[in-house]
Amino acid sequence: MSEKGRTISSEPTVRDLGEFALIDRINAGRTQAPAVRLGPGDDAAVLSAARGQYVVSTDMLIEDRHFRLDWSDPEQIGRKAIAQNAADIYAMGAEPVGYVIGLGLPGDTPVDFVTRLADGFWAEAARAGGSVAGGDIVRSAHLMISVTAFGDPLGDRPVTRSGARAGGTVAIAGRPGWSAAGFELLVRTHGVLHRYEDSVATAVVAAAAAHRAPKPAYDLVRAAMATDNPPEALTDISDGLLADLGHLAAASGVAVSVDSTRLRDPELELCAAELEADVRQWILTGGEDHVFAGVWEPGVTPPSGWTPIGGIEPGEGVTVDGAPYRGSGGWEAFSGTDSAKSDHSR
Amino acid sequence: MSEKGRTISSEPTVRDLGEFALIDRINAGRTQAPAVRLGPGDDAAVLSAARGQYVVSTDMLIEDRHFRLDWSDPEQIGRKAIAQNAADIYAMGAEPVGYVIGLGLPGDTPVDFVTRLADGFWAEAARAGGSVAGGDIVRSAHLMISVTAFGDPLGDRPVTRSGARAGGTVAIAGRPGWSAAGFELLVRTHGVLHRYEDSVATAVVAAAAAHRAPKPAYDLVRAAMATDNPPEALTDISDGLLADLGHLAAASGVAVSVDSTRLRDPELELCAAELEADVRQWILTGGEDHVFAGVWEPGVTPPSGWTPIGGIEPGEGVTVDGAPYRGSGGWEAFSGTDSAKSDHSR
Numbered sequence: 001m002s003e004k005g006r007t008i009s010s011e012p013t014v015r016d017l018g019e020f021a022l023i024d025r026i027n028a029g030r031t032q033a034p035a036v037r038l039g040p041g042d043d044a045a046v047l048s049a050a051r052g053q054y055v056v057s058t059d060m061l062i063e064d065r066h067f068r069l070d071w072s073d074p075e076q077i078g079r080k081a082i083a084q085n086a087a088d089i090y091a092m093g094a095e096p097v098g099y100v101i102g103l104g105l106p107g108d109t110p111v112d113f114v115t116r117l118a119d120g121f122w123a124e125a126a127r128a129g130g131s132v133a134g135g136d137i138v139r140s141a142h143l144m145i146s147v148t149a150f151g152d153p154l155g156d157r158p159v160t161r162s163g164a165r166a167g168g169t170v171a172i173a174g175r176p177g178w179s180a181a182g183f184e185l186l187v188r189t190h191g192v193l194h195r196y197e198d199s200v201a202t203a204v205v206a207a208a209a210a211h212r213a214p215k216p217a218y219d220l221v222r223a224a225m226a227t228d229n230p231p232e233a234l235t236d237i238s239d240g241l242l243a244d245l246g247h248l249a250a251a252s253g254v255a256v257s258v259d260s261t262r263l264r265d266p267e268l269e270l271c272a273a274e275l276e277a278d279v280r281q282w283i284l285t286g287g288e289d290h291v292f293a294g295v296w297e298p299g300v301t302p303p304s305g306w307t308p309i310g311g312i313e314p315g316e317g318v319t320v321d322g323a324p325y326r327g328s329g330g331w332e333a334f335s336g337t338d339s340a341k342s343d344h345s346r
Numbered sequence: 347m348s349e350k351g352r353t354i355s356s357e358p359t360v361r362d363l364g365e366f367a368l369i370d371r372i373n374a375g376r377t378q379a380p381a382v383r384l385g386p387g388d389d390a391a392v393l394s395a396a397r398g399q400y401v402v403s404t405d406m407l408i409e410d411r412h413f414r415l416d417w418s419d420p421e422q423i424g425r426k427a428i429a430q431n432a433a434d435i436y437a438m439g440a441e442p443v444g445y446v447i448g449l450g451l452p453g454d455t456p457v458d459f460v461t462r463l464a465d466g467f468w469a470e471a472a473r474a475g476g477s478v479a480g481g482d483i484v485r486s487a488h489l490m491i492s493v494t495a496f497g498d499p500l501g502d503r504p505v506t507r508s509g510a511r512a513g514g515t516v517a518i519a520g521r522p523g524w525s526a527a528g529f530e531l532l533v534r535t536h537g538v539l540h541r542y543e544d545s546v547a548t549a550v551v552a553a554a555a556a557h558r559a560p561k562p563a564y565d566l567v568r569a570a571m572a573t574d575n576p577p578e579a580l581t582d583i584s585d586g587l588l589a590d591l592g593h594l595a596a597a598s599g600v601a602v603s604v605d606s607t608r609l610r611d612p613e614l615e616l617c618a619a620e621l622e623a624d625v626r627q628w629i630l631t632g633g634e635d636h637v638f639a640g641v642w643e644p645g646v647t648p649p650s651g652w653t654p655i656g657g658i659e660p661g662e663g664v665t666v667d668g669a670p671y672r673g674s675g676g677w678e679a680f681s682g683t684d685s686a687k688s689d690h691s692r
């Protein structure tokens with residue numbers, strides 16, 4: 001962690017303990033998932049591929065860019081790191097079976113911080129499926145976390161972004177905009193949330209929690225894949241709802257039409273009113289909730305828990321209520337123009 | 347890259363180009379390996395597992411810790427990042443089929459730097475097998491590279507560190523100590539090597555090259571796995587020869603006895619004489635060559651190209667010429683005591 005997050009105390013640091021003892025410490029008492037045939041300790045891990053193929057996703061999280069140590073505790077950071085990778089696996093119609101994690105740590109990081117971070121990894125892995133099968137720990141100036149997740153397809157094959165056809169129904173699992181709302185709340189309140197009125201307090205706390213550690217609706221993907229009519233296209237919303245629907249539209253060679261009335265969220269509107277913020281911006285461009293978006297073929301109703309928000313049409317691009325959306329499109333790693341994402345370094 | 351490596355010029359930077367265009371640029375014209383069923387562009391990549399199981403390894407490289415921009419060009423850094431991960435896959439008796447790569451880049455990194463780095467990834471992948479199937483690019487203060495490699499077992503199952511039995515023969519593939527020598531040369535000469543005498547110039551240049559971009563002897567592992575008597579234990583030397591043989595001894599519950607006369611290397615001795623350095627230290631504790639060490643069962647001669655350097659005995663630990671080695675044991679991420687490794691930040 002960077003200077004401001006450093007703890008000046010006598011508690012043991014990772015430099016005191018050393019790499020190998022640290023690895024032993026954070027792996028102590030963990031139970032590997034069944035698909036992990038060989039876990040940490042050798043040159044590499046060994047995983048089984050029940051269906052002869054596997055799905056792989058990787059994401060990197062950097063201190064002050066993707067999380068802040070003054071906003072999130074180590075468990076929340078660990079949960080978030082696993083959640084965003086597990087969401088990518090589910091977004092392929094697959095379930096996670098294992099993770100490997102690269103950790104960059106300053107030498108003065110307390111050992112307790114690292115074990116709590118690992119507790120967060122394992123807690124979210126318990127929700128999502130799979131276990132931490134290996135990793136690498138190096139010294140670095142700032143805290144950084146690189147997670148790679150592996151998954152087994154839940155159906156006969158993975159579900160990509162490119163299977164959507166005209167006439168299909170677009171539905172989402174999860175509530176978009178909450179992480180963006182939480183980010184804006186945390187920016188404005190400097191992480192101190194308890195001054196809010198009772199009427200909005202529950203929503204405020206929920207928004208902050210959604211930002212600190214999103215809870216993707218893994219079970220709804222699992223349920224959708226178990227039906228006779230699984231989605232023909234699937235993605236997770238990591239760059240923003242409209243941005244990711246745009247990626248799906250481009251990959252499938254179709255247009256996506258969104259009905260914004262299906263996206264209304266009264267609780268989130270309470271938060272927005274309190275902050276005088278644009279709830280529509282949060283919902284349409286906020287990404288870090290890792291909401292899932294699926295497309296069902298014409299005539300098929302998305303399963304329970306999925307909210308239909310629009311349809312697939314011939315053409316290209318994304319429209320909202322019939323018009324191309326004019327606002328910011330979402331997250332882009334090197335841009336500095338979108339306001340609703342946790343680019344903490346701006 | 348950090349301040350000192352920054353290029354002040356009008357050439358386009360990653361911030362100018364943006365994340366998605368950058369990803370398109372570095373993936374343009376690449377051909378995926380056969381096992382990569384779905385490459386970059388969706389939520390995750392899809393790989394096939396020909397044997398129903400796969401081997402996974404991950405390593406993180408940090409600027410000024412694992413490489414220096416004033417010593418290595420981007421292609422060399424890219425090659426090294428793939429090589430050290432591919433070596434871990436071969437060290438399990440497996441062959442790489444794909445890689446995913448997390449890149450942390452300062453916004454002012456020239457686009458040309460990133461495409462050359464990617465050229466290095468792909469060049470070493472062409473040597474080792476597999477292709478870059480996906481990744482993630484984020485903004486960070488320093489250049490960092492996180493590679494995760496996937497492999498198919500070359501035999502019926504992976505070969506671990508834990509299969510060595512008393513009476514076995516220990517042999518290595520590759521020449522240990524060259525990367526450590528290269529590191530020491532580069533430190534002492536500040537990267538300027540041309541003042542050396544003709545008699546040692548070839549060795550000096552080779553040592554520097556070994557440090558900048560090691561060339562693990564993948565083919566010798568492949569050949570060993572294709573014989574009727576593949577090694578019963580296998581590892582790669584990344585922490586130092588004695589340190590990694592110690593890991594193998596501990597995992598197998600045996601002792602390893604090394605005959606140092608089998609490790610003599612006249613060319614490396616020339617370098618050491620020139621620098622008044624300890625060649626024995628380089629060979630016994632230098633790790634980044636990614637030499638492979640295997641153990642063959644009693645009575646089996648290691649195949650051509652492998653150099654027998656000792657044997658397996660009952661007991662524990664590692665001895666050199668009959669005595670426990672007294673020097674530094676090798677690399678440890680948070681220690682600052684070993685002199686023969688490229689911990690550039692010390």
